[in-house]
Amino acid sequence: MLANSLIELDRAHLIHPVASYRGHEKLGVRVLKSASGATVTDATGRQLLDGFAGLWCVNAGYGHESIVQAAARQMRELAYATGYFGLGSEPAIRLAAELAQRAPGDLNHVYFSLGGSDAVDSTVRFVRYYWHAKGEPRRDQFISIEQGYHGSSTVGAGLTALPAFHAGFGVPYDWQHKIPSPYPYRNPVGEDAAAIIASSLAALEAKIESVGADRIASFYAEPIQGSGGVIVPPRGWIKALRDLCSRHGILFIADEVITGFGRTGPLFACSEDDIVPDFMTTAKGLTSGYAPMGAVFMSDKVYDVIADGAGNAAVGHGQTYSGHPVSAAVGLAVLNLYEDGLLDNGVRAGRRLMAGLESLRDHPLVGDVRGRGMLAAIELVIDKEKKIPLPAAADPSRRIFDRAWENGLVVRAFAQGVIGYAPPLCCTESEIDAMIERTRKTLDQTLDDPDVR
Numbered sequence: 514m515l516a517n518s519l520i521e522l523d524r525a526h527l528i529h530p531v532a533s534y535r536g537h538e539k540l541g542v543r544v545l546k547s548a549s550g551a552t553v554t555d556a557t558g559r560q561l562l563d564g565f566a567g568l569w570c571v572n573a574g575y576g577h578e579s580i581v582q583a584a585a586r587q588m589r590e591l592a593y594a595t596g597y598f599g600l601g602s603e604p605a606i607r608l609a610a611e612l613a614q615r616a617p618g619d620l621n622h623v624y625f626s627l628g629g630s631d632a633v634d635s636t637v638r639f640v641r642y643y644w645h646a647k648g649e650p651r652r653d654q655f656i657s658i659e660q661g662y663h664g665s666s667t668v669g670a671g672l673t674a675l676p677a678f679h680a681g682f683g684v685p686y687d688w689q690h691k692i693p694s695p696y697p698y699r700n701p702v703g704e705d706a707a708a709i710i711a712s713s714l715a716a717l718e719a720k721i722e723s724v725g726a727d728r729i730a731s732f733y734a735e736p737i738q739g740s741g742g743v744i745v746p747p748r749g750w751i752k753a754l755r756d757l758c759s760r761h762g763i764l765f766i767a768d769e770v771i772t773g774f775g776r777t778g779p780l781f782a783c784s785e786d787d788i789v790p791d792f793m794t795t796a797k798g799l800t801s802g803y804a805p806m807g808a809v810f811m812s813d814k815v816y817d818v819i820a821d822g823a824g825n826a827a828v829g830h831g832q833t834y835s836g837h838p839v840s841a842a843v844g845l846a847v848l849n850l851y852e853d854g855l856l857d858n859g860v861r862a863g864r865r866l867m868a869g870l871e872s873l874r875d876h877p878l879v880g881d882v883r884g885r886g887m888l889a890a891i892e893l894v895i896d897k898e899k900k901i902p903l904p905a906a907a908d909p910s911r912r913i914f915d916r917a918w919e920n921g922l923v924v925r926a927f928a929q930g931v932i933g934y935a936p937p938l939c940c941t942e943s944e945i946d947a948m949i950e951r952t953r954k955t956l957d958q959t960l961d962d963p964d965v966r
């Protein structure tokens with residue numbers, strides 16, 4: 514009864530992110546009610562394993578009392594403090610310091626945003642300000658990568674390279690350029706790592722040449738392309754691109770909104786990839802989704818240029834909730850959990866996840882298996898030899914999502930027949946095994962579905 518009335522209220526009033534509004538009105542909302550560890554319970558009482566950690570964000574898992582206590586304590590003591598007017602709060606300062614200490618290289622300065630989109634948006638503003646301060650205002654062209662995702666702010670949606678974020682919105686702008694995705698499974702140069710790296714380098718060189726090296730402000734890359742379908746570039750790819758940008762004086766931004774905070778194993782994927790970007794954007798795992806927050810990491814070099822350039826003037830970039838003390842207190846509690854065994858557990862669970870997904874390669878629908886740590890995907894095809902995708906007309910992502918749901922598993926079903934996994938790092942081996950088992954059942958049902966074959 515409660516669920517039915519919620520469905521009506523939702524239909525009438527709540528606009529959902531990235532949804533077909535009319536489609537959603539027909540289907541109605543599925544209400545989530547509670548969660549603990551890696552298990553979520555919906556309003557009908559159905560229990561599901563959350564193979565996607567909410568929206569690749571609940572890295573710590575649900576229901577940690579230490580996080581709840583940290584938030585409650587902070588709300589009681591000081592619910593809000595602005596960072597304007599030279600004011601601050603202890604949790605925001607401490608979190609910035611703890612993060613800087615763990616970040617790669619000289620990424621020693623942290624600007625807190627409310628999430629990933631405004632973290633990316635902030636970098637665009639900082640990058641432009643940097644080049645003005647350097648006396649090179651002509652550097653106002655930005656490059657990102659096809660199938661990349663950098664949020665849905667007005668400017669960030671143009672750096673994002675997924676059609677739904679562009680159509681009807683008037684982006685990308687003419688100063689936003691793209692190079693092809695490294696996508697090993699479907700790369701025209703094949704799956705060889707060296708060939709993929711060489712081809713990305715050539716594409717970036719060509720773009721720099723055509724736009725003009727002295728015009729390019731910055732380049733954006735995700736260590737693993739998340740929303741584009743969990744596309745895992747070969748080892749060495751991001752370092753090669755970073756080096757190329759350095760040679761041309763182009764600022765390099767690593768978007769670690771998904772990969773940050775243990776998702777691929779270490780706290781930051783950049784550390785494992787042995788690069789120090791000029792900016793690093795994070796969100797999601799920063800607070801494990803318990804409170805909204807993102808963080809932009811800025812290098813000493815960039816910070817000093819901006820600071821000196823502004824002199825006594827204010828750098829006019831800020832938000833009411835930047836460095837919100839409750840979110841920051843949550844971030845500190847979450848960081849404790851990561852370092853108190855959760856990252857290690859994630860590495861173990863990640864090995865189990867990858868081995869489990871690899872075991873699905875024998876399934877007639879599984880064309881590709883890819884991932885790193887607790888971030889993975891399988892790509893379904895109807896013909897493995899020719900890599901023919903599932904027919905889009907059958908809306909395979911909706912069918913796969915619904916079947917997995919019926920089987921007690923939440924996954925991300927991408928439109929192109931890719932199933933994405935980003936389970937909480939707290940998963941036990943038996944929970945991972947159950948996710949694989951439920952996936953196999955979902956694949957078998959999909960194989961038996963005449964509309965999808």
Ligand code: PMP
Pocket residue numbers: 628629630631633662663664665735739740768769770771796797
């Ligand atoms: N960058 C990347 C790499 C992301 O994956 C996302 C979100 N999935 C964003 C930016 C935007 O973050 P948010 O949804 O918190 O605004």
